[in-house]
Amino acid sequence: MGSQPHDATPGGAGASVPAETTESAESHHSDVTLRVNGTSRTLTLDHRRALLDVLREDLDLTGAKKGCDHGQCGACTVLVDGRRVNSCLLLAVSLDGREVVTVEGLGDGDGEVHPLQQAFLDRDAFQCGYCTPGQICSALGAVDEAAMGHPSHVTDPGRPSGRPMPLDRDEIRERLSGNLCRCGAYPHIVDAVEDVIR
Amino acid sequence: MKPFAYVRAGSVEEAAEAYATRPGARYLGGGTNLVDLMKLGVEEPRALIDVSRLPLDTVTELPDGSLRIGATVRNSDAAAHPAVRDRWPALSQALLAGASGQLRNTATTGGNLLQRTRCPYFQDVTKPCNKRQPGSGCGALDGVHRDHAVLGHSETCVATHPSDMAVALAALDARIELYGADGVRSVPADRFHRLPGDRPERDTEIRPGELVTGVVLPAATAGLPSLYRKARDRASYAFALASVAAVLRVEGGVVQQVGIAFGALAHRPWRAERAEAALLGAAPTRAAFEHALDLELEAARPLRDNAYKVPLARNIGVDVLTRLAPPAATDLT
Numbered sequence: 451m452g453s454q455p456h457d458a459t460p461g462g463a464g465a466s467v468p469a470e471t472t473e474s475a476e477s478h479h480s481d482v483t484l485r486v487n488g489t490s491r492t493l494t495l496d497h498r499r500a501l502l503d504v505l506r507e508d509l510d511l512t513g514a515k516k517g518c519d520h521g522q523c524g525a526c527t528v529l530v531d532g533r534r535v536n537s538c539l540l541l542a543v544s545l546d547g548r549e550v551v552t553v554e555g556l557g558d559g560d561g562e563v564h565p566l567q568q569a570f571l572d573r574d575a576f577q578c579g580y581c582t583p584g585q586i587c588s589a590l591g592a593v594d595e596a597a598m599g600h601p602s603h604v605t606d607p608g609r610p611s612g613r614p615m616p617l618d619r620d621e622i623r624e625r626l627s628g629n630l631c632r633c634g635a636y637p638h639i640v641d642a643v644e645d646v647i648r
Numbered sequence: 649m650k651p652f653a654y655v656r657a658g659s660v661e662e663a664a665e666a667y668a669t670r671p672g673a674r675y676l677g678g679g680t681n682l683v684d685l686m687k688l689g690v691e692e693p694r695a696l697i698d699v700s701r702l703p704l705d706t707v708t709e710l711p712d713g714s715l716r717i718g719a720t721v722r723n724s725d726a727a728a729h730p731a732v733r734d735r736w737p738a739l740s741q742a743l744l745a746g747a748s749g750q751l752r753n754t755a756t757t758g759g760n761l762l763q764r765t766r767c768p769y770f771q772d773v774t775k776p777c778n779k780r781q782p783g784s785g786c787g788a789l790d791g792v793h794r795d796h797a798v799l800g801h802s803e804t805c806v807a808t809h810p811s812d813m814a815v816a817l818a819a820l821d822a823r824i825e826l827y828g829a830d831g832v833r834s835v836p837a838d839r840f841h842r843l844p845g846d847r848p849e850r851d852t853e854i855r856p857g858e859l860v861t862g863v864v865l866p867a868a869t870a871g872l873p874s875l876y877r878k879a880r881d882r883a884s885y886a887f888a889l890a891s892v893a894a895v896l897r898v899e900g901g902v903v904q905q906v907g908i909a910f911g912a913l914a915h916r917p918w919r920a921e922r923a924e925a926a927l928l929g930a931a932p933t934r935a936a937f938e939h940a941l942d943l944e945l946e947a948a949r950p951l952r953d954n955a956y957k958v959p960l961a962r963n964i965g966v967d968v969l970t971r972l973a974p975p976a977a978t979d980l981t
Contacts, residue, residue, distance in 0.1 A: 476695070478651035497654045497696070500683070520684050521751060533724075533753045539683045540754070543654050544676065544698050592749055600728040603744040603884065607737050611730035627884035628748020 487555030524629030534591025553583035577633035677759030713867030719758030738874035742816035758860035805848030815911035828858035841916030
């Protein structure tokens with residue numbers, strides 16, 4: 451009885467039989483094509499699967515990390531169509547045709563890391579490293595957003611729209627607040643981001 | 649998570665049709681709340697109707713000076729839009745005070761309005777919650793309720809609505825545009841969300857199958873000074889303990905127009921109509937703002953552990969109104 455509201459269908463079981471039949475004929479899987487780090491990948495996916503799990507389990511791209519799995523920590527951050535997002539909250543089926551870039555796709559392909567990855571190394575911007583791929587993808591997204599003129603919570607509302615927003619330390623801290631670091635490497639992360647925007 | 653069918657809608661009509669023919673369907677926008685609730689077992693849709701690619705992704709200036717923000721415009725894009733920043737700044741500020749950069753890039757205008765409470769009892773299927781399972785009781789009433797409502801709550805539900813955006817829309821006299829089986833209609837933003845009463849499972853006035861298609865900011869509040877201020881436990885990326893959005897027009901030394909809405913105090917953005925009535929025609933002094941907000945908050949009925957919200961809301965409200973008033977006016981105190 452306790453679970454009845456969850457299972458009940460409008461109109462009761464008898465009335466819903468035709469609809470049930472229709473629904474059971476519908477698939478719970480779909481073919482999905484994602485372009486991941488420049489390579490087109492087509493997969494047959496259960497609709498329930500999050501982008502993060504597809505990247506890690508199907509495509510062996512384990513850079514994006516599962517921290518909270520609820521969009522609260524930022525460890526799963528990747529870029530979709532150039533914008534930073536929490537891959538744990540995105541159903542892969544909804545991303546058909548989208549372009550995904552993970553931390554593995556940031557280098558130049560010849561073994562050279564991205565300048566922001568180098569800055570994280572130079573500035574010792576991590577301790578355990580678990581949040582680092584998400585921090586790096588998030589910071590790249592944030593730098594692009596500022597260049598496009600996106601304000602943040604700490605931006606002076608009087609600053610004109612449509613022009614790049616300069617990033618001081620307060621701006622970097624605010625814009626990266628969706629990425630938690632339990633080791634507390636925040637000061638050095640801000641240093642590393644400052645290195646690449648100078 | 650239970651298996652579900654997935655349908656990507658190409659038009660508003662197609663979305664409504666897909667919803668109507670599938671029992672247990674839910675619309676999927678950015679999914680930042682819905683997918684989370686599915687992981688938690690709070691939502692168990694049998695079909696998702698993906699509306700995130702509907703052609704509702706533009707911000708449009710209308711001939712009468714109002715502005716329509718389409719339902720699939722991402723929160724980050726709405727916040728950065730020059731017309732929003734210049735003419736309805738409280739909305740841009742409210743959006744930027746919410747969530748994180750990643751979430752704002754995903755979350756949609758329509759989805760933001762329809763997000764559910766973050767009450768921990770609602771989000772935990774092992775706990776009683778009248779909103780999630782009508783008749784099961786309210787765990788928060790005598791439980792952990794520091795973040796909960798002080799205004800307009802009932803014995804059945806003390807949850808608050810978590811949106812920052814909706815608070816600014818309420819203060820700015822925005823309207824919510826809806827499409828459904830009965831056609832197109834629009835609802836004032838400050839009447840879109842409900843108080844719980846004895847039906848806490850209903851968050852809004854939306855009808856089954858209706859789809860939010862956009863939000864319209866009216867010419868009547870365009871270009872007026874407006875602000876949003878949010879108090880929270882940390883400087884960024886946290887839900888409000890109390891927040892306030894206000895718009896103020898002062899002419900001839902008196903308040904000619906005012907809109908005030910509080911967030912995180914009630915089951916919906918709390919439009920401070922009593923305070924507004926007290927301020928119309930009055931000189932915009934700090935004393936007048938204090939008096940008006942004290943009048944408004946006389947209705948507050950704090951729970952055991954959240955009485956702090958009443959002075960907090962009052963003080964950030966006075967601060968925002970004082971900053972919106974012409975500098976000379978507030979010197980008169």
